[in-house]
Amino acid sequence: MKRLKQKNYLIYMLPAIILISVFVYIPIIQNFYYSLFRMNSYTDEMVFVGLSNYKKIFADEIFYISLKNNIYYAVISIVCQVGFGTVLAILLESKLAGKLRVFFRNIYFLPSVISVTAVGLLWYFIYNPNMGMLNSLLIKMGLENFTHAWLGEPNIAIFAIIAMSQWQYVGYIMILIIVAIQKIPIELYESAQIDGANGLQKALKITIPNIKETLLVTSVITVIGSFKLFTEVYVMTSGGPYNSTQVLGTYLYNTAFMYDEMGYAAAIAVIIFVITFSVSILQIKISNSGKE
Amino acid sequence: MKKNLSILLVLIMVMSLIFTGCGGNDTPEVKDEGEEVVTIKFLHRWPQEPYNTFFEEVVSDFEADNPNIKVDMQSISNDPFKEKIKVVLGTDDAPDVFFTWPGEFTNRFIRAGKVYDLTEEMNSNGWKESYVYSQLEPFVLDEKIYGAPFRVDGKIFVYNKELFEQAGAQVPSTWDEFLTTCQKLEEANIVPIAFGNQSPWAVSHYIGTINQKIIGENIYKAYDPAVGDFSDPGFVKALEEFEKMVPYFNANANAIKHDEARNNWMAGKAAMMYVEIVEIPEIESVCTDEFRDNYGVFNFPIIEDGKGNQSYLTGYPEGFVVSGTTKHPKEAVAFLKYLTGKEVGKKEALELGYINGAKNVVEKGEIADVVYDNTQIVFEAERMVNWLDSGLHAKVCNVYLAELQKLMDGMTTPEEVMQKVQEKATEVKDEF
Numbered sequence: 001m002k003r004l005k006q007k008n009y010l011i012y013m014l015p016a017i018i019l020i021s022v023f024v025y026i027p028i029i030q031n032f033y034y035s036l037f038r039m040n041s042y043t044d045e046m047v048f049v050g051l052s053n054y055k056k057i058f059a060d061e062i063f064y065i066s067l068k069n070n071i072y073y074a075v076i077s078i079v080c081q082v083g084f085g086t087v088l089a090i091l092l093e094s095k096l097a098g099k100l101r102v103f104f105r106n107i108y109f110l111p112s113v114i115s116v117t118a119v120g121l122l123w124y125f126i127y128n129p130n131m132g133m134l135n136s137l138l139i140k141m142g143l144e145n146f147t148h149a150w151l152g153e154p155n156i157a158i159f160a161i162i163a164m165s166q167w168q169y170v171g172y173i174m175i176l177i178i179v180a181i182q183k184i185p186i187e188l189y190e191s192a193q194i195d196g197a198n199g200l201q202k203a204l205k206i207t208i209p210n211i212k213e214t215l216l217v218t219s220v221i222t223v224i225g226s227f228k229l230f231t232e233v234y235v236m237t238s239g240g241p242y243n244s245t246q247v248l249g250t251y252l253y254n255t256a257f258m259y260d261e262m263g264y265a266a267a268i269a270v271i272i273f274v275i276t277f278s279v280s281i282l283q284i285k286i287s288n289s290g291k292e
Numbered sequence: 293m294k295k296n297l298s299i300l301l302v303l304i305m306v307m308s309l310i311f312t313g314c315g316g317n318d319t320p321e322v323k324d325e326g327e328e329v330v331t332i333k334f335l336h337r338w339p340q341e342p343y344n345t346f347f348e349e350v351v352s353d354f355e356a357d358n359p360n361i362k363v364d365m366q367s368i369s370n371d372p373f374k375e376k377i378k379v380v381l382g383t384d385d386a387p388d389v390f391f392t393w394p395g396e397f398t399n400r401f402i403r404a405g406k407v408y409d410l411t412e413e414m415n416s417n418g419w420k421e422s423y424v425y426s427q428l429e430p431f432v433l434d435e436k437i438y439g440a441p442f443r444v445d446g447k448i449f450v451y452n453k454e455l456f457e458q459a460g461a462q463v464p465s466t467w468d469e470f471l472t473t474c475q476k477l478e479e480a481n482i483v484p485i486a487f488g489n490q491s492p493w494a495v496s497h498y499i500g501t502i503n504q505k506i507i508g509e510n511i512y513k514a515y516d517p518a519v520g521d522f523s524d525p526g527f528v529k530a531l532e533e534f535e536k537m538v539p540y541f542n543a544n545a546n547a548i549k550h551d552e553a554r555n556n557w558m559a560g561k562a563a564m565m566y567v568e569i570v571e572i573p574e575i576e577s578v579c580t581d582e583f584r585d586n587y588g589v590f591n592f593p594i595i596e597d598g599k600g601n602q603s604y605l606t607g608y609p610e611g612f613v614v615s616g617t618t619k620h621p622k623e624a625v626a627f628l629k630y631l632t633g634k635e636v637g638k639k640e641a642l643e644l645g646y647i648n649g650a651k652n653v654v655e656k657g658e659i660a661d662v663v664y665d666n667t668q669i670v671f672e673a674e675r676m677v678n679w680l681d682s683g684l685h686a687k688v689c690n691v692y693l694a695e696l697q698k699l700m701d702g703m704t705t706p707e708e709v710m711q712k713v714q715e716k717a718t719e720v721k722d723e724f
Contacts, residue, residue: 038723042381043404129544130556152490152547154701240490241546241701242694257375259686260400 035266053267062243066251069158074226080166085173090203093181108171120235123164127151154244180214220283248272330623331362335387339367361623381406386615388624394430395678408614411436427609427649439613440632441649445570446607446670448589455563463590470593474540477563484540486562488553492693493681500680501606502530508600517685518724522714531706569666573645605673691716
């Protein structure tokens with residue numbers, strides 16, 4: 001009787017297992033397999049090339065530009081979104097915010113609910129060199145020397161895109177941290193108050209240590225998000241000018257669908273997978289360590 | 293017993309989940325008269341109005357004339373089309389008649405056996421002769437005909453007469469005159485050339501033209517991915533000539549889009565622009581009456597010491613082909629013939645302002661003069677030169693275009709550009 005029950009478990013789990021395998025595990029394995037071939041999407045012809053796609057990637061200038069841009073994005077996002085987001089959260093949860101707390105919370109959160117494509121177009125116009133808001137503003141302020149073709153200059157373009165993402169997501173991270181702050185028992189603050197702690201001391205000695213878990217998790221989310229970056233770049237520059245804003249996601253897309261190198265694209269995908277997978281393992285480790 | 297039943301039920305559910313969607317539906321519809329109705333799939337790249345309505349009407353007219361053929365029409369807009377067509381052609385569900393750009397863009401599909409060879413049909417009943425040959429030639433590969441032109445195009449300069457007058461500039465006919473004109477405009481504080489190169493296909497049109505004018509017939513061989521090596525010194529020379537005109541573009545050309553540059557030109561912020569003839573109806577439809585009389589066109593100036601035939605024109609038609617894997621070639625070819633023929637061509641010219649490749653579709657006076665006259669430029673050209681971007685192998689093109697953007701910013705030299713292109717071309721050749 002017991003045996004039969006166990007068998008039943010398996011059968012009930014079967015649909016989920018099959019679905020996950022078909023849509024997640026099998027494609028990952030297949031993708032690795034495809035990365036060993038030279039192929040395109042419109043023929044059945046596949047030429048086995050072994051690991052030469054990987055060899056090519058590690059000699060590919062654009063791959064390193066992409067990787068570098070992803071890393072820029074990750075580092076800046078951690079500093080701005082997690083760092084500045086925490087500061088915002090602490091300020092909004094402190095007495096300073098007062099009655100405007102909810103108002104500001106919504107204001108900061110709002111950008112993250114707008115679709116990335118819409119935000120991308122919006123910022124595309126802000127950055128426009130001739131009629132864009134940013135350059136007009138700089139000229140009005142008498143700072144003509146600081147005007148740029150923000151998305152057209154290879155040294156600046158990627159940072160212009162990164163800046164947009166910070167604007168969009170800082171509020172989202174802030175909300176996650178606010179939730180964590182609200183879970184901190186009020187008694188801790190009360191006893192600190194009795195001991196004569198000021199606001200800054202309370203933030204550093206009570207708030208930050210207590211939201212450590214959330215900080216780590218949001219950092220990991222941000223890093224993984226940085227390596228999956230695609231839409232922002234695709235909408236604003238499509239990787240140009242001359243590949244200076246290419247990130248792994250857009251480079252993968254371009255190689256697959258513009259340059260007909262499916263196998264090469266699959267190899268790039270494997271590398272993205274390895275990076276995000278390692279970060280995820282890190283995340284799992286961290287969240288396990290958080291069990292009090 | 294009950295348990296077994298539930299296990300069975302679960303299994304059935306799992307199976308139905310997996311196999312839903314796997315079934316095919318290939319049974320042909322049968323009409324009352326017992327005649328079999330064949331459905332062909334048709335894919336074009338104009339989902340926006342008024343084009344979509346135009347195609348709907350063409351399809352329903354065709355269906356009325358051919359009751360045994362049903363046309364299932366779909367459309368994808370320009371940029372996504374370039375990617376999606378590659379994916380659908382890899383499936384069994386490929387469209388029977390689909391849009392394409394002739395040249396390397398189509399040739400790779402031909403090499404993969406995805407395009408139907410029309411030579412036999414074209415040579416019978418005078419079908420081939422119904423087109424202007426310079427417009428059909430782009431669809432020829434290894435002496436076989438694979439498609440038919442739907443919309444002819446060519447690249448010309450448009451210029452603002454008032455601004456030219458202000459600067460005392462002349463309409464140039466040679467390259468040297470052209471540079472002098474630019475100089476004069478510049479001296480009068482007028483931006484000589486509007487240029488939006490955020491998507492770098494824009495610069496490829498200049499380079500394609502200059503390459504042909506300087507190098508001549510050798511470009512056709514150089515662009516062929518199987519043999520081309522770009523070793524001709526003319527390629528470097530072309531870039532050096534191009535560098536001479538770079539200072540006359542508007543600022544930040546790499547940061548603005550082609551459409552934006554065109555709007556600037558129409559607003560009188562620049563004197564000239566290199567545009568496609570198919571843009572003329574668009575310009576006409578949005579510009580003011582005053583502006584309409586205030587602009588003229590001229591051909592790309594001739595380069596006197598160039599080896600190329602100076603009466604060739606940059607610009608390739610767009611057209612349709614039949615799928616190489618179609619199950620109904622006869623019906624698909626019939627539709628293609630109708631779609632690119634004179635009857636549809638006339639409707640197309642009147643309603644959309646586009647001219648197809650069939651002979652004598654419209655007379656002067658039937659459509660706007662400016663459209664008619666500019667189309668004559670295309671028909672008078674001895675031979676068409678493919679757009680550089682769709683004429684090159686995708687990998688080579690990508691490197692070429694990125695390097696050209698760099699060249700415009702002064703971050704590289706003509707020699708370095710061509711060296712990178714040669715390296716990529718060699719790599720591509722090895723894969724053939």
